[in-house]
Amino acid sequence: MIIHVTDQAGENHALEGLEGWRVMEVIRDWGLDIKAECGGAMSCATCHVYVDKDWLDAVGAPSDEEEDMLDSVGDVKSNSRLSCQILCSDALDGLKLTLAASASKDA
């Protein structure tokens, strides 16, 4: 499966994802600018992404705990998600998302 990621500089990347991986892990593995400091424990919000509006239904809504963590970034939009909480699957083949400024290693 392929995930299309737009980085903070506006560049597009087509990343190969593996079934069962977290989208955050795919982005990190391909070396894009994602801090992901808690490693997927949903204890930070440094893997914050904006999901393309065409993919919002397929990805689903964030959990309450994820909403709580999103409180810790200042650039939340209605399509904000934590990429550690999105699992790669065939249903998400072609998923489009954008890395938030607050996900940067330098943020």
Place this chain on the structure above:
Amino acid sequence: MSTEITTDVVVIGAGPCGLFAAFELGLLDLKCHFIDILDRPGGQCAELYPEKPIYDIPGFPVVTGQQLTDNLMAQIAPFAPEFHFNRMVNSIQKQADGSFKLETDADEIFHTKVVVIAAGGGSFQPKRPPVENIEAFENKSVFYAVRKMDDFRDQDVVIVGGGDSALDWTLNLQPIARSLTLVHRRDAFKAAPASVNKMKEMVMEGKINFLLGQIGKLDGENGQINHVHLTTDAGDLSVPATRLLPFFGLTMKLGPVADWGLELNDNTIKVDTERFETSVPGIFAIGDINWYPGKLKLILSGFHEAALMAQAAKAIVSPGERVVFQYTTSSTKLQKKLGVA
């Protein structure tokens, strides 16, 4: 006047790997002092995931970050390491005799033969909200913590966030502020329910304002803000403000480590895999902060690194002394140090 402390080893960072280092160093009779920016031991385990289960610690099918921290503290207790919390090491200077002089932001000077950097992802520092010109106002009219309440007296205070820090300071500063506005992105809070109720009462009584939104641009000059722009569902608005307190939690920054003259590899410190020593002899780095070919950021890797580092540190602190390799299961000497023989 600075406090001066002399020791064998200073460990920077009291996370799991640093804590276990005190055990391995203790078995070799080396005395440790810890310096950590947090107010308690545990590092990421305590700050990021105290309640989350960890499944890959050898011998523990499952353990939480807090349990692991508590167990490590019990394990190193026989060696009585000393802890210096809420402070950061600003500088490390090598002395003519090969020892090191460390200065903290709490006006202490440590003289030590060995430095162990076990700082994980760096030091935990307040998250800076994504506001373009915010740096220009920091520590003048934008603060990430309240150090002196009096700095907020008779000021127009804007607090941003929905956690306990935001709520607590809303309640505490309201009586002395000229005006107080709490800004949060949604009408739900991750804070003590009693504080949330109290805050809502204050809104009803007209003592404070609550606005749903996120902060955008700041207006002001010479470090002094006068307006905070907010993006809200009902459109953009601007709120008069002379003090801004954003509370978005903590994030890890490499911080002063980057200035200590150590060879780095993308925000981590290069070490060798025999001694886990940095490019400066006598300064070691273990755990998530180090890098070597094949590095895995696992707690168990940090434990291994601590054991090998301790052997090398011993040779520096006690040159020429013969170190006999011993097991805690069979050595009465080690068992005496642990207080069990």
